[in-house]
Amino acid sequence: MIWLSLTFGLPLAVLGALAAARPSTAAARFMAFARAEIASFILVPVAWLWTAHELDTIGIEVFDRYLKVFPGELWILAVVLSVLTIWWMANLLPIRAMSAIFMLVPAEVFPLLRMEPSPCKLPVVVFCYVLAIIGMFGMFYPWHIRRAMTWLTASPARFRIFAATLAAAGGILVLNAALGVFL
Secondary structure (H helix, E strand, O other): OHHHHHHHHHHHHHHHHHHHHOHHHHHHHHHHHHHOHHHHHHHHHHHHHHHHHHHHHHOOHHHHHHHOOOOOHHHHHHHHHHHHHHHHOOOOHHHHHHHHHHHHHHHHHHHHHOOOOOOOHHHHHHHHHHHHHHHHHHHHOHHHHHHHHHHHHHOHHHHHHHHHHHHHHHHHHHHHHHHHHHO
16 A cells, blocks of 8 residues: 555656746646647557556456457457557547556556554545546546546746645655555
8 A cells, every 4th residue: 555655646746846846847748648649649549558458357247258259359459459449549549548547547556455453544445546537537528538638727926836746646646655654
């Protein structure tokens, strides 16, 4: 549980603090993400391969009947769908791919926390639910995420507040990890 808090908290705190310190540079990079081809080439295969992993291990009979007809079918589909997605769905693809990853994170985290007796698991659970909600919204409405990004970056003060909020959320998770050591 401690390592989950650190895994989520440290990058969030560092990126939030850096963005708050240099808001103009961070805002420009933040806006460029929505159409970044390199991000698409990295995030789309990660999302599809992670989805294949989840479908391979989840054990739902209906999925298994159609997606495991021959060995390796899921993994072949993930590779083919990665290529086709990048080829045919280039518009706002990094947002969609990141949204898919956000939706997949709780599937890995919740089984780890299910039997955790510590009350320090609550911030991690809340963080995962927030990721899942953002992921579901961003998957179906990436243009609204893009509009929100545009709104956030339109004002340096607004973007600084956003960055400080991210840094604070990361700090809460890091503090949670520290508390987890003592509880």
